[in-house]
């Protein structure tokens with residue numbers, strides 16, 4: 001009997017309506033469209049404005065889009081994983097709420113957090129469950145409402161992040177398609193350079209820290225940039241080497257969308273032509289856990305059965321990794 005692999009069989013996505021353009025940001029902080037575009041590649045990002053709506057709102061919308069496109073009965077879903085760095089609330093699972101709202105009443109569910117690598121690590125987790133034979137339909141969602149944790153007076157972060165969600169369905173495959181290999185890493189020495197210091201268990205928010213805005217995301221952009229460039233390119237190159245892949249074999253690079261220059265550096269290291277690099281950072285900015293599934297959502301019609309895709313991500317913690325994947329369907 002052939003080995004069971006874990007393939008993606010459907011994709012959904014959602015971004016909120018409000019478009020925060022570089023031009024609008026010019027009126028909020030000391031910045032300009034030319035600087036943002038040339039340093040990051042970002043032109044606009046989407047923001048979820050409605051009060052009381054959190055990450056689950058985005059996750060539910062993306063999941064409903066997938067369910068409707070695929071004609072999937074949500075009762076058949078075994079497991080819902082919500083990859084997110086911005087859960088709705090502390091102590092209550094965002095995935096449990098999401099699963100119930102979409103009608104996945106026979107599923108169990110949990111959140112998975114690894115900053116901007118959350119979805120990549122979620123692909124590994126979903127694959128392990130499918131390959132084990134234990135579950136047959138896993139809904140993997142990447143969703144983040146970053147705007148809740150961004151200081152719109154801090155030009156070092158507010159130009160980068162946006163809100164959004166993407167969802168994929170993982171199912172068993174008997175043609176050898178889906179996840180082929182993975183190289184995942186983390187290094188906790190990186191946490192000083194990208195974190196929201198207050199509001200977690202180490203440092204609960206006090207009135208003073210709230211007034212100083214210490215619950216917002218802080219980033220040492222230069223250090224994060226250097227580490228992202230080196231590590232994302234390194235794992236992408238290594239995973240290709242150990243699978244005897246050259247640039248000609250690869251159909252697409254699906255890299256975390258944090259900065260166009262980081263994506264370009266990764267593509268350069270593996271000698272990949274520009275037209276094989278999936279990119280939508282100009283529309284959404286960095287949506288953390290949602291960047292990879294939103295790439296699949298936006299470019300689904302271009303992906304063909306058997307296409308070889310290199311996924312790569314880097315995020316806070318630090319966390320990073322690369323996955324070699326074979327696409328399983330024509331849309």
Ligand code: COA
Pocket residue numbers: 030031032035036039040116155156159160194219220221222224225228258259262286314315316
């Ligand atoms: N608008 C205009 N000028 C800005 C600015 C902004 N939004 N942000 C910073 N600057 C200024 C700085 O003050 C600095 O001025 P100076 O030279 O007079 O001191 C200059 O631009 C360069 O700043 P620097 O921080 O060195 O820019 P950079 O080229 O490193 O770009 C980032 C900044 C944040 C875009 C870049 O470091 C980055 O993308 N980092 C990684 C982001 C990331 O991947 N985060 C998520 C991890 S997954």
